[in-house]
Amino acid sequence: MNNGHIRSLAAAKFKTHHSLFVLKKPFFHESFNLCPIHPTTNHKIHNVNQPRPMSLHILGSPLFPHSFSHKNPTKKPHKNTVFCTHNSRTTQLLENLENNHKLTRPDYPDQFSCTPIHPVHTNAQTTDQDDEYDDLWLRMKDEARSDINHEPILENYYFSSILCHPVIESALAAHLSIKLGTLSLPSGTLYDLFVGVLTEDQELVAAVKHDLKAVKERDPACVSYVQCFLNFKGFLACQAHRIAHKLWSQDRKILAVIIQNRVSEVFALDIHPGAKIGYGILFDHATGLVIGETAVIGNNVSILHNVTLGGTGKMSGDRHPKIGDGVLIGAGTCVLGNVRIGDGAKIGAGSVVLRDVPPRTTAVGNPAKLIGGKENPIRLDKIPGLTMDHTLHINEWSDYVI
Numbered sequence: 001m002n003n004g005h006i007r008s009l010a011a012a013k014f015k016t017h018h019s020l021f022v023l024k025k026p027f028f029h030e031s032f033n034l035c036p037i038h039p040t041t042n043h044k045i046h047n048v049n050q051p052r053p054m055s056l057h058i059l060g061s062p063l064f065p066h067s068f069s070h071k072n073p074t075k076k077p078h079k080n081t082v083f084c085t086h087n088s089r090t091t092q093l094l095e096n097l098e099n100n101h102k103l104t105r106p107d108y109p110d111q112f113s114c115t116p117i118h119p120v121h122t123n124a125q126t127t128d129q130d131d132e133y134d135d136l137w138l139r140m141k142d143e144a145r146s147d148i149n150h151e152p153i154l155e156n157y158y159f160s161s162i163l164c165h166p167v168i169e170s171a172l173a174a175h176l177s178i179k180l181g182t183l184s185l186p187s188g189t190l191y192d193l194f195v196g197v198l199t200e201d202q203e204l205v206a207a208v209k210h211d212l213k214a215v216k217e218r219d220p221a222c223v224s225y226v227q228c229f230l231n232f233k234g235f236l237a238c239q240a241h242r243i244a245h246k247l248w249s250q251d252r253k254i255l256a257v258i259i260q261n262r263v264s265e266v267f268a269l270d271i272h273p274g275a276k277i278g279y280g281i282l283f284d285h286a287t288g289l290v291i292g293e294t295a296v297i298g299n300n301v302s303i304l305h306n307v308t309l310g311g312t313g314k315m316s317g318d319r320h321p322k323i324g325d326g327v328l329i330g331a332g333t334c335v336l337g338n339v340r341i342g343d344g345a346k347i348g349a350g351s352v353v354l355r356d357v358p359p360r361t362t363a364v365g366n367p368a369k370l371i372g373g374k375e376n377p378i379r380l381d382k383i384p385g386l387t388m389d390h391t392l393h394i395n396e397w398s399d400y401v402i
Helices: 003-021 090-097 128-150 152-163 168-180 187-200 202-218 225-231 233-249 253-267
Strands: 308-310 334-336 362-364
Touching: 128 152, 128 168, 128 202, 128 225, 152 168, 152 225, 168 187, 168 202, 168 225, 168 233, 168 253, 187 202, 187 233, 202 225, 202 233, 225 233, 233 253
Parallel strands: 308 334
Antiparallel strands: none
């Protein structure tokens, strides 16, 4: 075989190989370092300011902007031009992307599709509460920038998880889809599902923000909102449940149960999608938490790890506990059956509750008994779900010493 044949075969192989990347839906693959490619001319668009390409495993998000603004004002890139960036300065990226609301989703776990996804709708009418929520998202972005200053190695992670998102809905959908995605249920599919639910139900989004504030205010281990959003599995599991419950209520029960299963596998807790949960919820640590199908949890409730809100095993139908507003349930507690825990009540750690607990009282033990007695229980003057006080009045009823 002469040199001419070899060159012809090499050219044909090169053309076949690179034709994979000139598509109507361009994408990135982690094993290739690509320059931008014009979709009609197939020519590379060179940009002297373009940083080196990055690995998508480092980027770690199904969301990435549809396109970047071009540095040359005399020549605008084609609308389908794609850029792959790595190790770039966050400030420069934000200047390019702050007003870009077109996001992308992956068709496969290791590929980025540049097809626009479900748009994020916003309501033109704003209220003081809406402004407060908007301020929360802006504050989370400021916290992300501060964390980047302390740990520059996390720049791409924070950018793809927080800074490139215009609203909290898309950021939460992206983060949950990465956590819960699998090879057979890719994160891109989950993202489309999650962002659709979140953008169509603003009450759900409001509950998410109430939960963020609850964790930040009640958990001394929570140093910032962005840390809770990214790393606290109790918070993430609660938000995944909210989406699953919305699907359950829309009679999309197969999807809801699949999400429940993935949450139990990833976060090590099990919340049935039929359970109803209010806002301002703190699932502290959350490992081992079990909540049954017909359970109801009110607002501003704090629940620690290894808590079971279950049935007795003897009944069908409405068979799980009803938890009032402002309740605190200590670690390792079991509340069994269709019993009611009154507003502002407190259940001590390790208790087994089989009967109703009156509002603003404390129940401890196995089986649980009211502090002060059934006839004249001690009434709490503060809301335990907010104060997180597990030991109030212990000296009044116990002579326990070490």
